Amino acid sequence: MFYDQILEASNYIQSKVNRKPVIAIVLGSGLGAIVDSLENKEEISYASIPYFPCSNIEGHKDQLVFGNLKGKEIVCMQGRFHYYEGFTMRQLSFPIYVLRQLGVQDLIVTNACGGINESFQPGDLMIIEDYINLLGDNPLIGDNDERLGPRFPDMSQPYNLECIALAKEVAKQLSIPYQTGVYALFNGPCYETAAEIKAYKVLGADAVGMSTVPETIVANYLGMRVLGIACITNMATGISKVKHSHEKVVEVANQSSQQLCQWIQSMIENWK
Ligand code: HPA
Secondary structure: OHHHHHHHHHHHHHHHOOOOOOEEEEEOOOOHHHHHHOEEEEEEEHHHOOOOOOOOOOOOOOEEEEEEEOOEEEEEEEOOOOHHHOOOHHHHOHHHHHHHHOOOOEEEEEEEEEEOOOOOOOOOEEEEEEEEEOOOOOOOOOOOOOOOOOOOOOOOOOOOHHHHHHHHHHHHHHOOOOEEEEEEEOOOOOOOOHHHHHHHHHHOOOEEEOOOHHHHHHHHHOOOEEEEEEEEEEEOEOOEOOOOOHHHHHHHHHHHHHHHHHHHHHHHHOOO
């Protein structure tokens, strides 16, 4: 049973590391710098954890990294899972259930994405205020286990307002410029067509990417607070004439990574 798999995975992790993380951070492509600032690090590879998915995307390391940051117990997911890799929504969001079982209360999700809003520029960081799930699939489809969460979870505020307020306050203190907007989930793996981007713009999307929404849905379902920060690594198809490449995405994300890292560190220092 799904619930037993979650317990088995979390028991395994607890048998290897005696940590009680309260905040988890999902690191998007090229956005891993935060891991370098953790103290008392302990790592567990996904491959060793029962029922954990495993992938091989360039720019991802596929391990949980436990550590202390500004006096708080943190766990980072270095490597995340995507729908385009062939995982079901349930499989790819399995780690969130396990993190919750380990005691994690709040989730910070980061990603690299394409900018649709024409006032954005590559390198911008965007606080995600809401999402549009374009997939017609959902990680909560299937039997519901009431021990985990409700059958019909509310999604009127998927990104927590207190966390967003803290992110804005800290950005102001550190003079970190940021955008805000709506993130649309596209299945990939090909990038969008220009016509698709035009359509998503009409729907209200400011940015488009291939991750983050499944984790956001499951974390909300489990009663966690979620903060989402997207790095605009390129302008979406048709908004700019530049052709996409994953290498360029990772390069731009790497350039923004230090600033994102500084932002997240300071947020965690002031986390309530
Ligand atoms: N589209 C979808 N996913 C992405 C993009 C994009 O333009 N850039 C980075 N991830």
